Amino acid sequence: MMNERIKELALQAGLQQRVWNSLGKELPMWQEDPDNPGLDKFAELIVRECIEKIETYRIPVGNSAAGEMACEWTYDALKEIRDEIREHFGVEE
Numbered sequence: 001m002m003n004e005r006i007k008e009l010a011l012q013a014g015l016q017q018r019v020w021n022s023l024g025k026e027l028p029m030w031q032e033d034p035d036n037p038g039l040d041k042f043a044e045l046i047v048r049e050c051i052e053k054i055e056t057y058r059i060p061v062g063n064s065a066a067g068e069m070a071c072e073w074t075y076d077a078l079k080e081i082r083d084e085i086r087e088h089f090g091v092e093e
Contacts, residue, residue, distance in 0.1 A: 009049070013042035047089045054082045 057078060059071050086093070 009045040047091050054078050
């Protein structure tokens with residue numbers, strides 16, 4: 001079962017939840033609307049949302065120099081991961 005946020009992104013990308021079986025009954029499956037292809041957009045929206053989570057991640061830090069250094073290293077790693085995800089999926093800023 002798809003979570004609600006993924007359903008929202010699918011609709012935003014132009015995907016429709018309508019598939020009919022051979023008996024004429026609707027099945028709960030997502031398909032691309034031929035008048036509005038959106039699979040690429042859907043994937044891009046998911047990648048962008050993941051990048052946003054990385055960019056807004058906050059690390060609790062104590063008042064020690066070691067804590068601040070660990071925080072800086074972690075933020076640098078998160079930025080590198082974010083940039084690699086963008087490059088890997090071809091998503092522009």
